[in-house]
Amino acid sequence: MKQYSYLDFLAAFGIGSAHPGGFTLTKQLLAQLSLDQHTKLLEIGCGTGRTASYIVKQYGSSVSAVEMNETMIEKAKKRWYKDGVNIELIAGNAEELPFRDEVFHIVLGESVLAFTNKRKAIDECYRVLQYGGTLLVIELVIEQHLPVHEEKNIVTLYGMEQLLTAQEWVIFFKQANFKTVRVLGGGTIAATTSAPVEEQEWDISDFISQDLYHAWIAHEHILHQYKHILGHRIFICQK
Secondary structure, X not given: OOOOOHHHHHHHHOOEOOXXXXXXXXXXHHOOOOOOOOOXXXXXXXXXXXXXXXXXXXXXXXXXXXXXXXXHHHHHHHHHHHHOOOOEEEEOXXXXXXXXXXXXXXXXXXXXXXXXXXXXXHHHHHHHEEEEEEEEEEEEEEOOXXXXXXXXXXXXXXXXXXXXXXXXXXXXXXXXXXXXXXXXXXXXXXXXXXXXXXXXXXXXXXXXXXXXXXXXXXXXXXXXXXXXXXXEEEEEEEO
């Protein structure tokens, strides 16, 4: 029997902007990037394609996207066809980006790097950025480390390799040779749940395995149990 993860649940239910802060935070951050029709942007882990479509429609930028989940890819393509936007979508992952060096002005990730081999993925983001380019990511952080068995339960559910504090994230970015790393906003789950966000978006698959609900219940349990320990930060890294 397949062991479903939280990401499988997101894909099956087509939940867009599931990252902390939701689509409200996404739009606030994009508004600060001076995007225009000359901007070449790569979104890693585009999910159902909500952010990529918004960027093209709002700013006219040239957007490429990478996604590895087949269900997400199908739903992103369906969205973009409906929205009438032209976006290059490649099935792949952030650890081996299928692009040549120094292509993009911006690489964007919304709660994606946490689910990768961070060393490989961050190095790849650096590689495909032009000099002076920006890596902008919203990522899960742990405010302080928990006992090993508790962290193992969390990373197992989410399919992660490890949990990082904000300071540990910064070390990874600096080891990849980013010149500057800024840490903005965020906070614990408990501190940010009251912030206003746009209503969640759904694109539910025709068949939903009952086991997917178990993954969601486990996710909700972790959010409640560790609401003062888990949170998010925004990292803006300049090449």
